[in-house]
Amino acid sequence: MARLFFFSLCLMFAAAARADDAFLPGAEDIPVMSGLVVDEEASASFDAPAGQIVQVVLDGPDATWERVRDFYAGTLAELGWRSVSDTQYRRAADEFSIRVLAHDPLKVQFDISLMNED
Numbered sequence: 001m002a003r004l005f006f007f008s009l010c011l012m013f014a015a016a017a018r019a020d021d022a023f024l025p026g027a028e029d030i031p032v033m034s035g036l037v038v039d040e041e042a043s044a045s046f047d048a049p050a051g052q053i054v055q056v057v058l059d060g061p062d063a064t065w066e067r068v069r070d071f072y073a074g075t076l077a078e079l080g081w082r083s084v085s086d087t088q089y090r091r092a093a094d095e096f097s098i099r100v101l102a103h104d105p106l107k108v109q110f111d112i113s114l115m116n117e118d
Contacts, residue, residue, distance in 0.1 A: 026054035027112050029079060030096075033071045035063040036108075051093075051115035060106040068108055072098060092117070 022032040026045040032038060042057035060068065069086060081089040081096060089096040093115035101107040 024054070024056050024110065024112070026052060026056070027096075027110075027114065030112075031075060032058065033060075033063070033068060033075075036060045036068070039107075049116075051113065054110070054112040054114065056110045056112070057101070058108050058110070060108070063106045065100055065103065065106060065108075068106065069098070 022038070024030045024032060025038060025040075025043060036058040037060070039057040039059055044055045046053045072089075073083065073086075076089045076091075076096065077083070079091070081091045081094075084090055087098045095111075095113040097111045099109045099111070101109055
């Protein structure tokens with residue numbers, strides 16, 4: 001019985017760790033900030049010969065714009081993205097931008113253009 005309890009406990013912690021380690025759909029190297037949730041129905045991804053265009057909408061009932069901006073400024077810099085402005089980043093030919101759709105509760109949209117390196 002103790003083994004079953006321990007196994008169940010391990011599964012719960014593993015599921016919680018995976019939820020915290022979520023990445024943006026279509027841009028799997030960019031993490032989702034803790035406190036934001038991807039709105040799958042409002043998000044879209046388009047493939048083209050030149051690359052991929054991804055729009056991801058995230059809801060953050062307890063998040064603030066400042067926290068989101070600061071998190072992605074630091075995270076994107078670590079991943080090799082160069083800041084063009086508070087809301088726009090570039091990495092080679094790729095582009096990433098953040099738009100605030102609503103403030104209370106917070107809703108943001110990420111527009112990501114990932115170009116093929118041919």
